[in-house]
Amino acid sequence: MRGAATPSSPAADLELAQRCGRGDPDAFEQLYRAHAGRLYTLIVRMVASAETAEDLLQEVFLTAYRKVGNFRGDSSLGTWLYRMAVNHCLDYLRGRQSKMARTTDSIDEDGMVEPAAVAPLVASAISRLDLERAIERLPDGCRTAFVLHDVEGFQHHEIATMLGISEGTSKSQVHKARMKLRAFLKGAMSAPPRALSAQAGRV
């Protein structure tokens, strides 16, 4: 899988976990240095906000610090943390949904944009910044699926398990995300619709 952490032996993982469990501050820092980057990368794109990602990263590591004493080595330490991060993101997104109605869902539902006159996108010509910004603008559901599938490299059946949805839903969410991204990237010339700039919300 693309987002794989630097490989580490099961023995090393277990030892680090035990040292953390005993409250060893150097071990905890080692854990952070080894895994924070990958988790932060995932979280930022999942929740589309760097500020929230910092909070969630903090929460993940503090939860890990509390629970690492129970780590038995069933998976690698990296995977264990990764799953925790995904769950924290999903909890956050679910909690947010009840408070804030996302206006973007009403916009551009099917995204069949422009006729063939418009030239196709070339991967190498898509600016990283434009793509990151476009991903931020996606509605939560399809953004999650897109990040896990296209960015992090999971398979649909794995995503289905992680998100508690069917494989078919995972596929259609990824498709929906790609079509919206396509619309954003190709529509980059025109000013964003009013509702989207209101959706920018609090920094």
Add this chain to the structure above:
Amino acid sequence: MNCSTCQPLLSAYVDEAMRAEESAAVDEHLRGCAACRVVAQDLASIRVAGGSLEPLIPPAHVWHRIAAAAETQTRASGFHAGWFAWRPLAAVAMTAVLAAGLWRVGTLLQPAGDGDSTPQLADVVPAAESDPEAHYTLAIARLEEVTTADQDVLDQETAGAINAGLTVIDEAITESRAALRTEPQSESAQESLFAALRRKVALLQEMLALINEMRKGNQEGAARILSEINR
């Protein structure tokens, strides 16, 4: 197959996740349809671009916050961890239920295995959404307990500057609260109050992080001196 039946299949098509017969049908349509060919190419490009996004680096201050919060958490569970093995246990034990600074996302720590005698913090602290001000106030009280106790690690100028800053922020908090009593609906008074409360928490967390850095620096300095003596 026409455009509207083909288009929803294009993601699966570019991912090569289709059965032979289905992809043959799509091939057929694409041969004659420039519009769908463009869409297919776009989807493939987006997938590739998504997969090439670079890893991001968390800002350095995040680690400091985590380390500070972990230390507070460790104290809360009465742990004798390396950071403060030299602190007398008695003072720490009494503050056993003070939890980590996880207030920002509203999660709270259950103190480690102390049985039923220890009150659960979740009962004590009002939920963030219903009374955010109380939530901040309690978080501030917790942080102040910890930082006031260990201030002596910092050099006088730093401690002085931090305390002067805290005084300014406290004045801002007092003024905002007074304004809110006169005009409870004032948005700017509310904004000012929460901005000041957030700033105070941030400053206290930074202070805690500095204390840790100093301690680590002192330990390293002490270790260096020791190794020179032993040479």
Add this chain to the structure above:
Amino acid sequence: MNGTARRVAVFLTCVAIASSAAAQDTNRNQDTNTNVERARAKTEAARRAAQAKAESAQRRSAARGRGQADISEAFSQTVRLVPGGTLDLLSGTGDVTVSGGGGQEARIEAIKRVRDTVAGRARTAINEVRIDVAERGGNVEVRTIQPRGPSRVTVEYRIRVPDNTNLILRSTSGNLHVQNMAGDELSANTISGRITLRDLTSRMLDLHSVMGDMLLHDIEARRAFVQSTSGNLEYAGRLLPTGRYQLQTHRGNIRFVPSGEPGFDLEAMTYSGDLRTDFVLKMPEPLARRQGRRPMKMLRGTVGNAGALVTASTFSGNVVIVKPE
């Protein structure tokens, strides 16, 4: 509910005992706020005492005046910094200046300075001032360790880095000055220092001070979060169509100078100050009706073709949104 209330009381009694060495009060006070307040007042008193102690110590040493030892020592180190890498600097007292234009390295120059009435102490102190420079995977970390003694120590930095370096700058009371940069992120944090940014492009600016002013000129940022408690804020630059600009101060004034033909949504507010704008605002109706005779404390509206979002909020200061000269 009763059981919970009792547990609350027990918990808070423990807090009171822990925080007050001479606490005689074992009164089961059921009011959460009063006990938190008491603990807080105790902490505040301790803090004020510590502050007073520091100030009087400084006055004593200033009074001894002449006969002060004043030692300086230069420091210089160059270390590899990859393009797009990060410089993370933690400093205490002493100004920090960071400029772009460097090659693939960070050139760090500093002047350590110690003042003390006792020459011997100053000499010891200056040897204890450490500047730790570490290279981690193409990024650079600089830490300033100041000794705990009675000497007055400052470390002043001048650093040159590649244009597109990301910056994380933290100081206690030094001013932070950054110019000619085009990095992705810039985060600067100080307590009493002033923050000055000049001629800068960035995706994300995150600036905080407690008592210092913030002066930002010739800035092009996608997102800017500029915050001070008692300082004044000034932001002059080009707004990007999808930009987000948030300026917040408690006591200070805000001066916002968007250049070009800006289009933005504005929300400006003050509690007891004044608001002024050179730009014509298209105001949403309900707000226009509400103004009445009360002096305006809230401005909400759109300038030009909205795109960017600007929030300017102060408590006792003024907000002015003006056109560049």
